[in-house]
Amino acid sequence: MEAGLKLDKTFFQRDPIICAKELIGCTLGFAGCDGIIVETEAYAAAGDRACHTWSRPSAREFVAKHQPGTAYVYLNYGMHWLFNFLTRGGENAGFVLIRSLMPLNGIEIMQRRRKRQKSEDLCNGPGKLTQALGIIGEHHGIDPLSAIGWKLCPRKTEFGEISTSTRIGISRAREYPWRFFLTGSAYVSLPRPQTANHA
């Protein structure tokens, strides 16, 4: 377990796979609602056929023109906003998709937005957590480390075990074990692949 994990600009100046793993346990919040990140996925800008950069010129332009740590927010299936961090470590750029949170603050607001009561159902999916936190397209391109209303805090030095699995919901490049989640957490999105292993 690494000590003294800091969460500043330099955190995101690394490989998206490393960032995805180390974001587990960190706190993400917006406008009074927040939670602990318990599930992430990494997407590599180069060579990863599941990454937007593979088929979207606009995503490649985003990677080239924004600083590491910038929010990459997009609408999926015409309905759900999905939230990512841009990361870039030398030649290895990419995104970290935030897939699940364990809700901490603003529970009642999240319950109202989600039309759900159980705290396990508020943020256990990438489209659910953006709805719960109120993240929408206008947040695309902002910097959560400095933007008003945003919260991004490092995790405690001691933290639970992290498991890995292949990524969820993609049709291409299914083979990479780039999903990370807090082992045994009830706040992780379903399904949990049986291929999960310790990271």
Place this chain on the structure above:
DNA sequence: GGGCCGATTAGG
């Protein structure tokens, strides 16, 4: 302009 696709979700 038209057609296709998709890092999802809720409901039957």
Place this chain on the structure above:
DNA sequence: CTAATCGGCCCG
């Protein structure tokens, strides 16, 4: 299992 719903992309 499927419908919902639309931005990005490619084609023409």
